[in-house]
Amino acid sequence: MHAGIPEHGRVPLYFAVRSRLLDLIQTLGEGSALPSERDLADLFDVSRLAVRQAVGELVLEGRLTRRQGVGTFVAPPKLVRRMALSNLGFEPTRALVTLEHLPAANPLAAELGVRVGAMIVHLERVVSAHGDRIGLESTYLAAERFPGLADRFDPTGSLHDHLREVFDVTVADAEERVETILATPREAQLIGVSQALPMLLLNRLTRDADGRPIDRARSLFRGDRFSIIATLRE
Structure with a gap:
């Protein structure tokens, strides 16, 4: 595996979504609200499940943060x-x-x-x-x-x-x-x-x-x- 990409070269869908989310995070900036799952799915032309998995991974990594009942936001640097x-x-x-x-x-x-x-x-x-x-x-x-x-x-x-x-x-x-x-x-x-x-x-x-x-x-x-x-x- 190189940079998270399997040797067979097929990139998991959520990984591709994650990569695009990282670009979006840089554009939005610290503290900005992330669009809804539905809007992101439409933007990336993928399923909401793929978006949910990618967002969940970025939350665990500390790049995004969830506020209960409010939404998901771009986290500050670690x-x-x-x-x-x-x-x-x-x-x-x-x-x-x-x-x-x-x-x-x-x-x-x-x-x-x-x-x-x-x-x-x-x-x-x-x-x-x-x-x-x-x-x-x-x-x-x-x-x-x-x-x-x-x-x-x-x-x-x-x-x-x-x-x-x-x-x-x-x-x-x-x-x-x-x-x-x-x-x-x-x-x-x-x-x-x-x-x-x-x-x-x-x-x-x-x-x-x-x-x-x-x-x-x-x-x-x-x-x-x-x-x-x-x-x-x-």
Whole structure:
């Protein structure tokens, strides 16, 4: 298969419709409403089923976005996260969902370097960009290392900035693992997406200059609004 075209050279009808839709999207521009399925079928001289399949694929890819009861629109470009410390590639805003103390169980206790049963701070926040909810972050820290964090931290701000300014703790390195999953019903509701939407899951452990764990984070981002760039060097 070359560029999505089978070796036998016969292009699936929906793929041809998809290609024409991409040209139309460029012409319409970000935020523009897409014509109805009926109008597109007439425009391309194809069945509504072929149009529906092509539009559905472009919605999953994040090129189009559906608004319930309103219509389908040209989506803005995807947000980019570069695989670098303290660099999301955009200016996020955060809204608090949960801020609590919990007893640490394994393997979280081992990752944070505390005994099983020691108290940890759990911080859960919805992440937004350009006014749209794009993800959900859950962060875990040792309560003993950061006393009073739950009372003093502004959850709308940067956690790592707060740790540096108040506790003189600075992130030196991190390990981050990325995979694709589907959100749970609760996660999908908090982010405001369908459970069928693929999500990017980032699991990260940060450390200070002495190699001591700072926090363990689980970040869930919308697959249709997010891409990741990693720079590799030898």
